[in-house]
Amino acid sequence: MKMKEEWMELALNLAxxxxxxxxxxxxxxxxxxxxxxxxxxxxxxxAGEPHAEVHAIAQxxxxxxxxxxxxxxxxxxxYGKTPPCAELxxxxxxxxxxxxxxxxxxxxxxxxxxxxxxxxIEVEVGIGxxxxxxxxxxxxxxxxxxxxxxxxxxxxTLDGKTATVTGDSKWITSEKAREDVHEERHKHDAILVGxxxxxxxxxxxxxxxxxxGWKKSNSDYTRY
Amino acid sequence: MKMKEEWMELALNLAxxxxxxxxxxxxxxxxxxxxxxxxxxxxxxxAGEPHAEVHAIAQxxxxxxxxxxxxxxxxxxxYGKTPPCAELxxxxxxxxxxxxxxxxxxxxxxxxxxxxxxxxIEVEVGIGxxxxxxxxxxxxxxxxxxxxxxxxxxxxTLDGKTATVTGDSKWITSEKAREDVHEERHKHDAILVGxxxxxxxxxxxxxxxxxxGWKKSNSDYTRY
Numbered sequence: 062m063k064m065k066e067e068w069m070e071l072a073l074n075l076a077x078x079x080x081x082x083x084x085x086x087x088x089x090x091x092x093x094x095x096x097x098x099x100x101x102x103x104x105x106x107x108a109g110e111p112h113a114e115v116h117a118i119a120q121x122x123x124x125x126x127x128x129x130x131x132x133x134x135x136x137x138x139x140y141g142k143t144p145p146c147a148e149l150x151x152x153x154x155x156x157x158x159x160x161x162x163x164x165x166x167x168x169x170x171x172x173x174x175x176x177x178x179x180x181x182i183e184v185e186v187g188i189g190x191x192x193x194x195x196x197x198x199x200x201x202x203x204x205x206x207x208x209x210x211x212x213x214x215x216x217x218t219l220d221g222k223t224a225t226v227t228g229d230s231k232w233i234t235s236e237k238a239r240e241d242v243h244e245e246r247h248k249h250d251a252i253l254v255g256x257x258x259x260x261x262x263x264x265x266x267x268x269x270x271x272x273x274g275w276k277k278s279n280s281d282y283t284r285y
Numbered sequence: 286m287k288m289k290e291e292w293m294e295l296a297l298n299l300a301x302x303x304x305x306x307x308x309x310x311x312x313x314x315x316x317x318x319x320x321x322x323x324x325x326x327x328x329x330x331x332a333g334e335p336h337a338e339v340h341a342i343a344q345x346x347x348x349x350x351x352x353x354x355x356x357x358x359x360x361x362x363x364y365g366k367t368p369p370c371a372e373l374x375x376x377x378x379x380x381x382x383x384x385x386x387x388x389x390x391x392x393x394x395x396x397x398x399x400x401x402x403x404x405x406i407e408v409e410v411g412i413g414x415x416x417x418x419x420x421x422x423x424x425x426x427x428x429x430x431x432x433x434x435x436x437x438x439x440x441x442t443l444d445g446k447t448a449t450v451t452g453d454s455k456w457i458t459s460e461k462a463r464e465d466v467h468e469e470r471h472k473h474d475a476i477l478v479g480x481x482x483x484x485x486x487x488x489x490x491x492x493x494x495x496x497x498g499w500k501k502s503n504s505d506y507t508r509y
Contacts, residue, residue, distance in 0.1 A: 068302075071298055071299075071302050074295055074298050075295070075326060078292075078295050078323045078326075079322075079323050081321075081322075082322045082323065092302070097305075097471055097493070098303075098305075098306045099302045099303050099306065099328065099330060100330065101330070102299060102302075102326060102327075102328055103326075104323065104326055106323060106324065106325070106344065116344070120330065120340070247321055269321070
């Protein structure tokens, strides 16, 4: 079991590295393995571009036949901007598909698996599931509820105030907290602020200003 | 600094996943990043196939211009089965190259960096260096000494014996140790055994027999 978990971990690392850049699509990673050898890796980089499975299978080429593929999310079963990945896997004649988590959207869940199993491909779901669900927490929330995933950012003192009467207490949070703000902005599609007390008083630029080499840390949306 | 280390960690994860399958080449991973967005990933899968940088730059496409690339080993500077990766990075107009470790071979070390810096590309060496050196420990040993990296596997009891007088103590090691043997076989290019006491007595098949989904663990060559 430990071995399969390590391959899935690599796929999850690839998925996690794209948090904040794939919207409205989820972050997904994939690796193709046969006889203990890595044959291909892939991650979905941007909506409209190839899915993780497409990159990984392309690298594996003919060797994908009889191989295992580890994907962090159930392969898609619908024709969108690209053909369904489940059909690509059938065509590639992979032997087994390890899926970290099914698509939680009840309208989609299981359809990718069905295409695979009906083609005689083994499917195992659940390795790395908790981490996979967390990576796409906001995507899944929207799929399930049709409501946006909202993160509230509030800077207050212990007594519930946001600024002194004079208004000169510009930064009551720490440098680390301000870094987090930019990290959260990177992950979110939109930012909502108050009119009178924020726009008129502070006029924040609301851009994502990241230090060089910056990378979003673990997908912890609930740290505030 | 922490952020750059995370991107390099992803590249190192990609490199480590190919230990044992790239000989005589080293295991190398690469990721291309711009404005906190992952633009491409790559790992060298097999000798004769594209280097890590080639995969990563191909995925990034035109966006590689002005981007940073994280590579776990100094980009090659020589024409082998593929053109030099250092020149590919110059042609792609990347802005900065983060290198985990230089090629320890004195005849090669620094040549890739020289091509980059002379083209005006920033270079930073050393992030993740210890892990990078370990991943290619056997490759570097050979490059530096022109002697093979040898792992001695000896199963003995506390009193220094390998079998009882009757010869029926077939396995004095544990199941975990036997798993390790197959893992080590996967990492090594050749296996040397004794003639009379091993081949004649035991006639081992010397194949690498791996459980399904097996993946080599961390590159710890010195655990015995």
